[in-house]
Amino acid sequence: xxxxxxxxxxxxxxxxxxxxxxxxxxxxxxxxxxLSGGERxxxxxxxxxxxxSRVQGLNFKIDELTIERQCDxxxxxxxxxxxxxxxxxxxxxxxxxxxxxxxxFPEKPVYxxxxxTFLGILEERGVWTEKCAACxxxxxxxxxxxxxxxxxxxxxxxxxxxxxxxxxxxxxxxRPCAWQLIxxxxxxxxxxxxxxxxxxxxxxxxxxxxxxxxxxxxxxKI
Amino acid sequence: MNANNSEPVIVxxxxxxxxxxxxxxxxxxxxxxxxxxxxxxxxxxxRLEINFFMRAFEAGADGVLVAGCExxxxxxxxxxxxxxGRVNTARQLLEEAGLEPERLRMVNVxxxxxxxxxxxxxxxxxxxxxxGPSPVKKIIDIKDANxxxxxxxx
Numbered sequence: 001x002x003x004x005x006x007x008x009x010x011x012x013x014x015x016x017x018x019x020x021x022x023x024x025x026x027x028x029x030x031x032x033x034x035l036s037g038g039e040r041x042x043x044x045x046x047x048x049x050x051x052x053s054r055v056q057g058l059n060f061k062i063d064e065l066t067i068e069r070q071c072d073x074x075x076x077x078x079x080x081x082x083x084x085x086x087x088x089x090x091x092x093x094x095x096x097x098x099x100x101x102x103x104x105f106p107e108k109p110v111y112x113x114x115x116x117t118f119l120g121i122l123e124e125r126g127v128w129t130e131k132c133a134a135c136x137x138x139x140x141x142x143x144x145x146x147x148x149x150x151x152x153x154x155x156x157x158x159x160x161x162x163x164x165x166x167x168x169x170x171x172x173x174x175r176p177c178a179w180q181l182i183x184x185x186x187x188x189x190x191x192x193x194x195x196x197x198x199x200x201x202x203x204x205x206x207x208x209x210x211x212x213x214x215x216x217x218x219x220x221k222i
Numbered sequence: 223m224n225a226n227n228s229e230p231v232i233v234x235x236x237x238x239x240x241x242x243x244x245x246x247x248x249x250x251x252x253x254x255x256x257x258x259x260x261x262x263x264x265x266x267x268x269r270l271e272i273n274f275f276m277r278a279f280e281a282g283a284d285g286v287l288v289a290g291c292e293x294x295x296x297x298x299x300x301x302x303x304x305x306x307g308r309v310n311t312a313r314q315l316l317e318e319a320g321l322e323p324e325r326l327r328m329v330n331v332x333x334x335x336x337x338x339x340x341x342x343x344x345x346x347x348x349x350x351x352x353x354g355p356s357p358v359k360k361i362i363d364i365k366d367a368n369x370x371x372x373x374x375x376x
Contacts, residue, residue, distance in 0.1 A: 009318035040271065047276030048319045054358045055320035126307075 001121065002030040002094040003128045004037060006116040013058065015111050016049070016090060020059060023086035024049070024113065025065030025079060025101065031096035035126055037092030037114050039066040045092065045113060052056075053173045070097030076104050083108060136206025136213065142194060143183035149202070151178035157199040230284035230350040234259040234343070235274065237267045239297040241289030243333035248340050255340035259287065267291075267328075270283065273325055275312045282359035285350035288328040289342065289359025302330060322353050335362040 007015075016022055024046045032038025046062045053060035065082050067119055070076045070093035083105055091098040092113040102110040118130035133150045139157075140147055148156050153171035160179030163170035167180045186192050204210070236242040242263045248255065264270055267290030278286050288309050290302035306328055313323035327349070329342045 009315065040273065043273045044276055045317065047273055047280050048315045050280055051276070051316070051321060051358050052319040 001033055001119070002096075002116060003120045003130075004031050004094050004116045006041065006045065006092075006114055007112070008037055009045075009052055012045070012049060012090065012113060013052050013056070016060065016088065017058065019088040019109070021061050021063070021085065021087040022049070022090055023063045023065060023082055023088070024090045024092065025070065025083070026064070027070040027091075027097050028066055028068045029071075029188075031093055031097075031114065032066075033122070037094075042066050042092055045090075065112050071100045073100070073104065076101060078117045079103075133203070133207075135204070136210075137203065139202075142197075142199070143182045144189055144191060144194075146178055146182045146185055148178050148182065151175075151181070157202055228307070228355070230347060230355070231282070231373050232259045232285040232287055232343075232346055232350060233278045233283045234261045234287040234289060235264050236261055236289045237262055237269065237291060237297075237301070238265050240291035240295070240333045241267075241329075241331050241339065244289075244331045244335050244339040247334065248336035251336050252297055253336055253340045255343040258347045258350075259343055266296065266298045266301035266375050267305035268296070268298055268303075270308065272308050272312045272315070274313065275309070279316065279321060279325070279356065279358055280373070282355045282356065284353075284359075285325045285327075286348055287346045289339065290328065290330055292330045292332050321356065321358065324349055325353060325356065 005167065024042050026032070026039050026042035027037050028039070033128055035041065042064050043087070046064045049060055049062050053062070063082065063086060064095070065079055067075045067079045070091060083101070086108070086165060088111065089101060090108040090111050090113045091100070091101050094114070096117040098110055098112045101131055119132040120128045120130045123129045132147060135149050139149070148157060148159060152159055154161050155170050156179065160181070162182060164177035165173070167177055169175045169177045186194055236245055240262070245261055267288055268286060275286050275288070277376040290305050291297065293302060293311055296302045309326060313326050316326060317323045327346060331339045333341065
């Protein structure tokens with residue numbers, strides 16, 4: 001799931017200041033699950049913006065709408081009429097959703113209401129943690145299902161670094177050392193011998209270093 | 223509710239099992255407390271969402287009091303803890319939006335604590351009176367606020 005967090009109200013007010021009729025557009029997928037940009041959050045952000053507008057005399061007129069998925073044209077269509085009526089759209093989707101809306105409505109200012117932060121999971125109630133860097137070449141099979149690229153602060157392919165303290169990462173002491181987890185997991189699944197293999201440096205071409213990525217599936221193209 | 227009325231209006235969300243019972247007992251016991259509060263009974267404070275508080279302020283409330291069971295004695299086990307987190311988040315949001323966070327407060331009272339309930343109401347009225355009328359209702363009265371509302375809460 002894509003995890004995102006809300007921008008602060010003063011940031012949003014600054015972004016929206018030149019506009020009057022503003023549509024706060026929510027997304028019913030990942031950002032709903034991570035409680036940052038779904039219907040409920042759209043309502044909260046809209047309320048806060050209306051209050052800020054009245055306190056600061058900004059004269060915002062805020063409308064609200066949440067669609068099922070902002071990164072998909074089929075769902076964007078359902079919001080087309082409302083979007084056309086607005087002067088600007090504040091999208092509370094991930095960065096992909098914001099750009100999908102902006103591409104579909106080339107003459108409409110579209111702003112991001114959230115900071116898209118990472119691909120992660122809900123670890124416990126109210127806590128989301130990063131699990132995948134979308135690097136393009138998955139190595140999870142070699143590390144017992146624990147990603148050293150995402151979860152090791154130093155992205156070490158041949159760890160551990162030796163800096164961990166009491167199984168905590170030395171860079172982020174609030175997070176566990178990924179290599180401690182990898183060792184324990186490989187031991188549990190009786191694959192410790194994997195650690196004797198030296199992993200060559202990773203080819204980052206499949207990641208953002210190779211430029212913006214696209215996936216083309218000829219079998220699905222028309 | 224209007225901008226010229228200097229008496230603050232406070233919306234009090236009270237949970238059914240404790241705070242509302244305390245308010246009821248305060249009434250039965252003829253306890254005096256300021257008439258500025260408008261009580262909204264909720265099955266549990268855990269039912270209250272952040273946007274309930276935000277919408278109350280949008281509609282022109284000068285203050286919002288959230289009254290739940292004492293910590294550890296929620297009828298639904300953890301509702302008042304959920305409410306505590308939501309109230310804190312809403313206070314942060316209000317501050318970001320330019321309203322004083324003191325206008326929103328959560329208190330915990332047992333069903334038998336009518337004196338305590340009356341005291342909390344007096345404190346809240348005093349706090350909000352010192353802050354003055356909410357700047358939100360300067361421009362808009364409650365009817366307009368209702369007209370503007372869209373989304374989940376109508």
